[in-house]
Amino acid sequence: MIEKSRLSKDSYKGVRDLYPEDMALQKYIFEVWRKVSERFGYSEYSASILESAELYEAKTSEEIVSEQTYTFKDRGDRRVTLRPEMTPSVARMVAAKRRELSFPLRWYSIQNMFRYERPQKGRLREHWQLNADIFGVPDPYADAEIISLAYAIMREFGASDNQFVIKVSSRAVLDNYLSEQGLNENQKKSVMKTLDKKGKIENLDEQMEKAAGKVLDFNEMDQNLATLNGDLGFEIETDMSIVRGFDYYTGMVFEVFDTSGENNRSLFGGGRYDNLLEIFGSDAVPAVGFGMGDVTIADFLSTHNLLPEYSYPTSLLIMSKSDEEFEHAKKLADTLREERINVALNNGENTKIDTALKHADRSGILYFILIGPEEIKSESYRIRDVKSGKESVAIAPSKIAEHILTPGE
Amino acid sequence: MIEKSRLSKDSYKGVRDLYPEDMALQKYIFEVWRKVSERFGYSEYSASILESAELYEAKTSEEIVSEQTYTFKDRGDRRVTLRPEMTPSVARMVAAKRRELSFPLRWYSIQNMFRYERPQKGRLREHWQLNADIFGVPDPYADAEIISLAYAIMREFGASDNQFVIKVSSRAVLDNYLSEQGLNENQKKSVMKTLDKKGKIENLDEQMEKAAGKVLDFNEMDQNLATLNGDLGFEIETDMSIVRGFDYYTGMVFEVFDTSGENNRSLFGGGRYDNLLEIFGSDAVPAVGFGMGDVTIADFLSTHNLLPEYSYPTSLLIMSKSDEEFEHAKKLADTLREERINVALNNGENTKIDTALKHADRSGILYFILIGPEEIKSESYRIRDVKSGKESVAIAPSKIAEHILTPGE
Numbered sequence: 001m002i003e004k005s006r007l008s009k010d011s012y013k014g015v016r017d018l019y020p021e022d023m024a025l026q027k028y029i030f031e032v033w034r035k036v037s038e039r040f041g042y043s044e045y046s047a048s049i050l051e052s053a054e055l056y057e058a059k060t061s062e063e064i065v066s067e068q069t070y071t072f073k074d075r076g077d078r079r080v081t082l083r084p085e086m087t088p089s090v091a092r093m094v095a096a097k098r099r100e101l102s103f104p105l106r107w108y109s110i111q112n113m114f115r116y117e118r119p120q121k122g123r124l125r126e127h128w129q130l131n132a133d134i135f136g137v138p139d140p141y142a143d144a145e146i147i148s149l150a151y152a153i154m155r156e157f158g159a160s161d162n163q164f165v166i167k168v169s170s171r172a173v174l175d176n177y178l179s180e181q182g183l184n185e186n187q188k189k190s191v192m193k194t195l196d197k198k199g200k201i202e203n204l205d206e207q208m209e210k211a212a213g214k215v216l217d218f219n220e221m222d223q224n225l226a227t228l229n230g231d232l233g234f235e236i237e238t239d240m241s242i243v244r245g246f247d248y249y250t251g252m253v254f255e256v257f258d259t260s261g262e263n264n265r266s267l268f269g270g271g272r273y274d275n276l277l278e279i280f281g282s283d284a285v286p287a288v289g290f291g292m293g294d295v296t297i298a299d300f301l302s303t304h305n306l307l308p309e310y311s312y313p314t315s316l317l318i319m320s321k322s323d324e325e326f327e328h329a330k331k332l333a334d335t336l337r338e339e340r341i342n343v344a345l346n347n348g349e350n351t352k353i354d355t356a357l358k359h360a361d362r363s364g365i366l367y368f369i370l371i372g373p374e375e376i377k378s379e380s381y382r383i384r385d386v387k388s389g390k391e392s393v394a395i396a397p398s399k400i401a402e403h404i405l406t407p408g409e
Numbered sequence: 410m411i412e413k414s415r416l417s418k419d420s421y422k423g424v425r426d427l428y429p430e431d432m433a434l435q436k437y438i439f440e441v442w443r444k445v446s447e448r449f450g451y452s453e454y455s456a457s458i459l460e461s462a463e464l465y466e467a468k469t470s471e472e473i474v475s476e477q478t479y480t481f482k483d484r485g486d487r488r489v490t491l492r493p494e495m496t497p498s499v500a501r502m503v504a505a506k507r508r509e510l511s512f513p514l515r516w517y518s519i520q521n522m523f524r525y526e527r528p529q530k531g532r533l534r535e536h537w538q539l540n541a542d543i544f545g546v547p548d549p550y551a552d553a554e555i556i557s558l559a560y561a562i563m564r565e566f567g568a569s570d571n572q573f574v575i576k577v578s579s580r581a582v583l584d585n586y587l588s589e590q591g592l593n594e595n596q597k598k599s600v601m602k603t604l605d606k607k608g609k610i611e612n613l614d615e616q617m618e619k620a621a622g623k624v625l626d627f628n629e630m631d632q633n634l635a636t637l638n639g640d641l642g643f644e645i646e647t648d649m650s651i652v653r654g655f656d657y658y659t660g661m662v663f664e665v666f667d668t669s670g671e672n673n674r675s676l677f678g679g680g681r682y683d684n685l686l687e688i689f690g691s692d693a694v695p696a697v698g699f700g701m702g703d704v705t706i707a708d709f710l711s712t713h714n715l716l717p718e719y720s721y722p723t724s725l726l727i728m729s730k731s732d733e734e735f736e737h738a739k740k741l742a743d744t745l746r747e748e749r750i751n752v753a754l755n756n757g758e759n760t761k762i763d764t765a766l767k768h769a770d771r772s773g774i775l776y777f778i779l780i781g782p783e784e785i786k787s788e789s790y791r792i793r794d795v796k797s798g799k800e801s802v803a804i805a806p807s808k809i810a811e812h813i814l815t816p817g818e
Contacts (some may be wrong), residue, residue, distance in 0.1 A: 006690035007463055009505035012489060015457035017502050020516070023453050039746040041723040041753025044432050048424035048535050049458060050479075050491075050523070054416055070459075072481035075525045080421060082459075093426050096418035102771040106723075106753060107429070114459070116484045126457050141735060141756040231736060233743075281415035314450040314515075326550060327640060334642075337448040344450025344515060347550040362511040 014117070014125030021310050026128065028308050029294050030110050033130040036153045037108040040145070042132055045107050047089040049114070053079035055088045058279045059248040068115040082114040086131040086291060087248065087273065094135050094287075095280035103136025103285070113293075122263060122296045133289030143252040143272060144232055146288050150256060150268070151234055153292065158306045161234060164267065168254040169225055169242040171271070177224050178212075187213055198241045199264060248273040252288065262303045268292040312364030315341055315404050319348040319356050321372040329371040332381070332397060339401035360386045367404055423526070423534030430719050435537065437717050438703050439519050442539040445562045446517040449554070451541055454516050456498040458523070462488035464497045467688045468657040477524040491523040495540040495700060496657070496682065503544050503696075504689035512545025512694070522702075531672060531705045542698030552661040552681060553641055555697050559665060559679070560643055562701065567715045570643060573676065577663040578634055578651040580680070586633050587621075596622055607650045608673060657682040661697065671712040677701040721773030724750055724813050728757040728765050730781040738780040741790070741806060748810035769795045776813055
């Protein structure tokens with residue numbers, strides 16, 4: 001019956017197995033995202049990772065669609081894609097219920113995305129992403145709110161203002177400027193593509209001249225953006241080279257960078273996309289939003305010593321000495337669970353006490369109660385501090401929760 | 410520039426778009442799963458939806474692998490599958506770190522699964538599932554704990570004992586019994602397959618006789634299981650026809666049914682699988698667990714009127730009368746957010762007050778504050794109850810949170 005076929009124990013390349021300690025970090029990141037987004041009045045939605053392939057072919061960047069998507073045919077011959085980004089899905093959902101929904105709509109989601117890339121620092125094939133968007137507000141205050149929300153999240157993670165910088169530009173302003181310079185549509189597209197790769201190419205001036213058909217004055221370009229800077233209550237930089245990779249942006253675009261020099265690529269970004277809903281044959285709905293990924297944020301938190309300390313969720317291990325005391329131990333566990341203590345319960349019939357204590361210590365369980373005939377008779381229990389080995393005096397069940405919830409007292 | 414290509418606004422067939430109200434229900438289900446699992450000492454882990462196809466070919470049921478998986482080749486020619494169930498992934502993760510992990514290991518996850526099926530009531534192509542497992546305990550108390558955890562979750566959802574029934578069997582006891590009846594391995598497999606389809610086929614006796622090569626006495630079979638019933642503190646039924654679809658079960662198996670007659674198929678189930686880790690060339694690790702899906706549970710909650718009431722997460726809408734008051738409104742919003750109020754902030758420059766109030770009402774926002782020159786001068790604000798239209802007297806910012814958090818006072 002035993003098949004020793006030696007299947008691989010590794011996950012698929014570029015995706016992650018999250019063991020409980022890794023998962024705790026991801027949950028912390030999600031919790032901060034949820035809390036701050038809801039404080040700003042955003043409601044959570046979700047969609048499936050599986051979408052029709054056509055959804056991305058209109059407005060997602062050509063590089064992503066042709067080289068980086070996971071696209072295949074299902075058993076019914078439909079072409080499907082594992083979503084590489086959230087915006088087309090949320091646009092689809094808004095378009096589908098445009099008449100029932102009340103605008104302005106503030107929505108957020110925490111969902112996973114796939115891209116077929118060479119895994120590297122800050123880039124995996126799957127990552128989870130917060131997406132926050134406002135639909136229905138053409139006014140610049142929505143642009144400012146989206147940037148403010150991104151800022152508030154960074155602050156909630158414990159980042160100080162000098163650890164990250166928010167760089168803002170505008171596709172509309174850039175487009176105007178380039179028109180004024182006499183560039184045609186193809187030249188404009190080339191300039192934007194070149195700007196998007198600014199950090200990655202060496203002969204930038206040369207490339208820009210080639211793209212534009214003339215020399216462009218970067219300083220003049222940046223000065224055109226100065227008007228963007230309102231009173232946000234924090235500093236932002238204007239930078240014409242921020243263009244973002246997606247084809248659907250129409251106005252303000254921004255990216256956030258780590259100032260430490262450890263992470264060169266932008267941490268995350270977003271922008272305004274006022275025409276995207278039209279691909280569904282729907283009227284235009286003005287929209288602005290951003291996406292923030294868990295892999296780059298975890299790198300940022302690690303670089304700046306902002307990772308939270310891990311604590312094991314189970315506080316107490318109760319063990320019966322043998323089968324005889326198990327029912328009693330189970331009742332005590334159930335009582336304490338009702339008092340909001342996370343309790344693991346083992347039957348010690350086949351386990352040595354030392355082994356159980358070693359297990360509690362290795363797992364990170366702080367307290368241990370052993371139940372033998374004496375404890376059942378007296379209905380009182382000594383609580384052992386697993387790390388120090390110290391034991392409390394025997395206490396009544398009604399005092400146990402208090403002892404565990406207020407350590408050191 | 411406008412491309413009216415009329416892309417479909419529908420999600421892919423058999424998966425769900427969760428709008429905020431649907432998402433709130435899913436979050437409630439996840440919250441109950443998390444809370445009760447952690448109370449029982451379980452830690453959360455996760456793995457990617459994408460796994461190598463081989464992972465399922467050893468021990469998942471033949472029907473699922475050959476007819477129901479989403480399997481395709483990635484751009485690097487690796488055969489990959491969207492996971493149809495969680496157990497192979499968690500077994501892989503445990504096998505990979507068997508020497509570092511401390512047993513007993515109590516783990517849970519809340520993850521999505523895909524199966525290519527005809528969508529129908531209680532069955533979609535994607536659903537989310539709680540998986541809870543204990544690794545490293547061969548003793549029957551772990552089987553009992555897994556059933557107790559499932560029971561505690563049903564109770565936490567508000568279900569009473571007469572609304573669901575837990576039916577328990579044992580693959581080992583069944584296997585022994587069939588051996589005693591002189592059946593060979595092929596006949597045993599046929600009997601199990603027939604038992605698994607019990608509810609779906611009409612001529613059961615005939616089919617069973619065909620599978621076993623003789624008439625089997627169901628009552629006698631059930632009596633063999635009577636020993637399973639320990640003192641769990643709640644009722645279970647023993648039922649030899651509970652076999653579960655997966656090939657890897659080795660001992661206790663159980664399924665939970667809705668007693669209302671509304672949902673015929675089992676709500677969820679699980680069992681013991683002591684040999685699964687051997688497919689990774691790892692030593693056997695005894696394991697027992699179960700999986701509970703969100704689609705069937707939501708159906709159950711709906712049938713029994715146990716769905717929670719939806720409340721919109723944003724409590725307050727603040728609007729400035731015009732651009733002039735926006736900075737002031739923003740500061741008030743930020744102050745209240747620090748006091749844990751979820752606040753949406755609109756600039757009313759281009760919006761009528763009536764439109765804003767209608768929007769708040771339709772969205773489910775309970776309170777509304779309008780900021781005009783008068784409010785800025787007095788630094789006090791009237792809070793409007795959106796539903797009733799009643800307004801409070803003008804109050805100081807420090808009193809607003811209290812007013813909102815303790816309604817009716």
